[in-house]
Amino acid sequence: MSEVTSAHPTHVTLAVVLQVRRGELQVLLWQRAREPFRGAWALPGGYLSAGETLEQSIRAHLAAKVDVRELSHLEQLETLSDPDRSPKEWQLATTYLGLVPSDLDPELPGDTDWQPVDDLPRLGFDHGSIVLAGRERLRAKLSYTNLGFALAPAEFTISELRDLYAAALGHDVSATNLQRVLLRRDVLEQTGRRRASGPSGGRPGSLFRFRTSELEITDQFAVLRPPGPARVPVA
Amino acid sequence: MSEVTSAHPTHVTLAVVLQVRRGELQVLLWQRAREPFRGAWALPGGYLSAGETLEQSIRAHLAAKVDVRELSHLEQLETLSDPDRSPKEWQLATTYLGLVPSDLDPELPGDTDWQPVDDLPRLGFDHGSIVLAGRERLRAKLSYTNLGFALAPAEFTISELRDLYAAALGHDVSATNLQRVLLRRDVLEQTGRRRASGPSGGRPGSLFRFRTSELEITDQFAVLRPPGPARVPVA
DNA sequence: TAAGGTTTGCGACTATGGGGCGAAAACCAT
DNA sequence: ATGGTTTTCGCCCCATAGTCGCAAACCTTA
Structure with missing residues (x-):
C-alpha cells in the first residue's frame, strides 16, 4: 500500500515518444536525479495542472524535452490506477503514444536521451510496461x-x-x-x-x-x- | 469554463454496458433526479474512492445497478478531460465498456433501464458520445x-x-x-x-x-x- | 564505350480467407 | 406422402497478401 493515501489521487500524464533512429526504434527517456528511482530512467511527463486537458498537459510537459511541433502523432493509451504504482503517493497516470519522423533530431536537455526499445535500461515505476504497450499499439496500427x-x-x-x-x-x-x-x-x-x-x-x-x-x-x-x-x- | 475550478480535479468512472435485448443492441442508463441534467438519462458510474483502482471503482458502482457477476466483459475506453465536460466541477472521467450475455435479465433499480442505442433519449453531460465510442469499440472487436x-x-x-x-x-x-x-x-x-x-x-x-x-x-x-x-x- | 556490380521496379504466380449461391438435409404439419 | 421451413454444406468467385525472378536504371572501372 502507498505510504500516503489521501482521499484524492494526484494525476500525471506520461508519454511513450518513439522514433526510428539509426535503423532501430528508440524511445525518449530521462534519467531521474531524485528519489524515488534515483538514477533510473523514466518516461517524460508530469502533473496535470488546473484547467488543462490531459492532452494539453502531456504536450506541455513534452515541450520541456523536445519541440512539440516535431510530434507527428499523439494519441491516448491506457489510464493506470494501481494504488501502489507510485511508492510516494496515490497517483493516476494517463499514458500517451507520441511519434517523431525519422528525419528530425530535436535538441534534448542533458538528462534526456533516446534509448533503443529492444535494449532498455532499468526503468522506474511501471514505465517499462508502458513502453511495451506503446510499442504494441504502434505495431498494430501500422498494419491497418x-x-x-x-x-x-x-x-x-x-x-x-x-x-x-x-x-x-x-x-x-x-x-x-x-x-x-x-x-x-x-x-x-x-x-x-x-x-x-x-x-x-x-x-x-x-x-x-x-x-x-x-x-x-x-x-x-x-x-x-x-x-x-x-x-x-x-x- | 467550470464554475468551480479547484487545483485538483475529481475523478469518476462511467460504463457503457451493452446487451442485445429483443434483437437490438441496448445500453444501460439511469434517469437523473437531481441537477445538473435533471430528468436526462446518464451512464452508470460515480466517484473514485480512496485506495481503489479504476476497474474496482466501476465494478462497485455497477454493482448498485446490476449484479456484477453478470458482466461477461469489461475493458477500459478513453479518459475524458475537457474542463467543461461537467458544469459543476473540474471532473475527469475514465470510461469503460461492459457487456452482458443476451440470455440474462438482471434486476434493475426503478430509475434504471435499458435503452436501444439506435434510439437514445436525451443524455446528460458528454454521455452520448461515450455511448457511441463504446458501440464502435464493440463493432471493431467483434471483427478481429x-x-x-x-x-x-x-x-x-x-x-x-x-x-x-x-x-x-x-x-x-x-x-x-x-x-x-x-x-x-x-x-x-x-x-x-x-x-x-x-x-x-x-x-x-x-x-x-x-x-x-x-x-x-x-x-x-x-x-x-x-x-x-x-x-x-x-x- | 563496354563490362560488371548494385539497387530498384514490376509482372507472374501462389496461398489464404471472405462472400455468395444453391442444392441437399432435417424437421414439422397437414 | 407432400409441401413448407430452416439449417447445413459444398462449390465457385474474388480480393488481397506473400514470393520469386528478371528487367531496368544507375555507377564505377577498365
Missing part, C-alpha cells in the same frame, strides 16, 4: 492504418520506408509487398522525382509521400461485412 | 477477436448467433459466412447437441459454444507479416 506517415520524412523511397517499417515492426518487410499494399490502399503517392543513387551505385529510387497526415483506418478489416454486390471503388 | 462470447449465451445455434451479431453490428450478417469464419478461427466449437426445432418447423440447428471466454485476438490482421514459408497450423 496509414500511421506510417508519422514515422517517415516528407519524401522517401520504398527502400527507405521498408527500413522504417522493419525497425518499427521488429521484423523484415518485403519492399515489393509494402509498396503494393500501401499503393493499393491509396495511402502512398508518387512525387515524380527520383533520388540520386547512393554511394554504392544502383538504380535511383522513385520518391513517394504519404497522401495525407491525417490518421485513416483501412475499412478492409471489418470481417463480417454488410451484404451487397461489391464495395464500390473510389469513383 | 472472439468477443462474441460476451454477448452470447453458453450455447446457441448459428442462426441465433447471427441475429446477435446483426444486432451488435447494425447490419445483416450471413449465417454461412459467420459459421465458416468463426469455425476456421477456432473460436467456436460444436457441442454435439441439437436444439428442438422452432414453432414454424424447420431443421433443428446444431448447438455451438465459444471455445473460450478469454479475449483472444486473431493474428491474421498483421498485414506486413514476418517472412517465412507459412504460418504453421496448430499442431
Whole structure:
C-alpha cells in the first residue's frame, strides 16, 4: 500500500515518444536525479495542472524535452490506477503514444536521451510496461492504418520506408509487398522525382509521400461485412 | 469554463454496458433526479474512492445497478478531460465498456433501464458520445477477436448467433459466412447437441459454444507479416 | 564505350480467407 | 406422402497478401 493515501489521487500524464533512429526504434527517456528511482530512467511527463486537458498537459510537459511541433502523432493509451504504482503517493497516470519522423533530431536537455526499445535500461515505476504497450499499439496500427506517415520524412523511397517499417515492426518487410499494399490502399503517392543513387551505385529510387497526415483506418478489416454486390471503388 | 475550478480535479468512472435485448443492441442508463441534467438519462458510474483502482471503482458502482457477476466483459475506453465536460466541477472521467450475455435479465433499480442505442433519449453531460465510442469499440472487436462470447449465451445455434451479431453490428450478417469464419478461427466449437426445432418447423440447428471466454485476438490482421514459408497450423 | 556490380521496379504466380449461391438435409404439419 | 421451413454444406468467385525472378536504371572501372 502507498505510504500516503489521501482521499484524492494526484494525476500525471506520461508519454511513450518513439522514433526510428539509426535503423532501430528508440524511445525518449530521462534519467531521474531524485528519489524515488534515483538514477533510473523514466518516461517524460508530469502533473496535470488546473484547467488543462490531459492532452494539453502531456504536450506541455513534452515541450520541456523536445519541440512539440516535431510530434507527428499523439494519441491516448491506457489510464493506470494501481494504488501502489507510485511508492510516494496515490497517483493516476494517463499514458500517451507520441511519434517523431525519422528525419528530425530535436535538441534534448542533458538528462534526456533516446534509448533503443529492444535494449532498455532499468526503468522506474511501471514505465517499462508502458513502453511495451506503446510499442504494441504502434505495431498494430501500422498494419491497418496509414500511421506510417508519422514515422517517415516528407519524401522517401520504398527502400527507405521498408527500413522504417522493419525497425518499427521488429521484423523484415518485403519492399515489393509494402509498396503494393500501401499503393493499393491509396495511402502512398508518387512525387515524380527520383533520388540520386547512393554511394554504392544502383538504380535511383522513385520518391513517394504519404497522401495525407491525417490518421485513416483501412475499412478492409471489418470481417463480417454488410451484404451487397461489391464495395464500390473510389469513383 | 467550470464554475468551480479547484487545483485538483475529481475523478469518476462511467460504463457503457451493452446487451442485445429483443434483437437490438441496448445500453444501460439511469434517469437523473437531481441537477445538473435533471430528468436526462446518464451512464452508470460515480466517484473514485480512496485506495481503489479504476476497474474496482466501476465494478462497485455497477454493482448498485446490476449484479456484477453478470458482466461477461469489461475493458477500459478513453479518459475524458475537457474542463467543461461537467458544469459543476473540474471532473475527469475514465470510461469503460461492459457487456452482458443476451440470455440474462438482471434486476434493475426503478430509475434504471435499458435503452436501444439506435434510439437514445436525451443524455446528460458528454454521455452520448461515450455511448457511441463504446458501440464502435464493440463493432471493431467483434471483427478481429472472439468477443462474441460476451454477448452470447453458453450455447446457441448459428442462426441465433447471427441475429446477435446483426444486432451488435447494425447490419445483416450471413449465417454461412459467420459459421465458416468463426469455425476456421477456432473460436467456436460444436457441442454435439441439437436444439428442438422452432414453432414454424424447420431443421433443428446444431448447438455451438465459444471455445473460450478469454479475449483472444486473431493474428491474421498483421498485414506486413514476418517472412517465412507459412504460418504453421496448430499442431 | 563496354563490362560488371548494385539497387530498384514490376509482372507472374501462389496461398489464404471472405462472400455468395444453391442444392441437399432435417424437421414439422397437414 | 407432400409441401413448407430452416439449417447445413459444398462449390465457385474474388480480393488481397506473400514470393520469386528478371528487367531496368544507375555507377564505377577498365
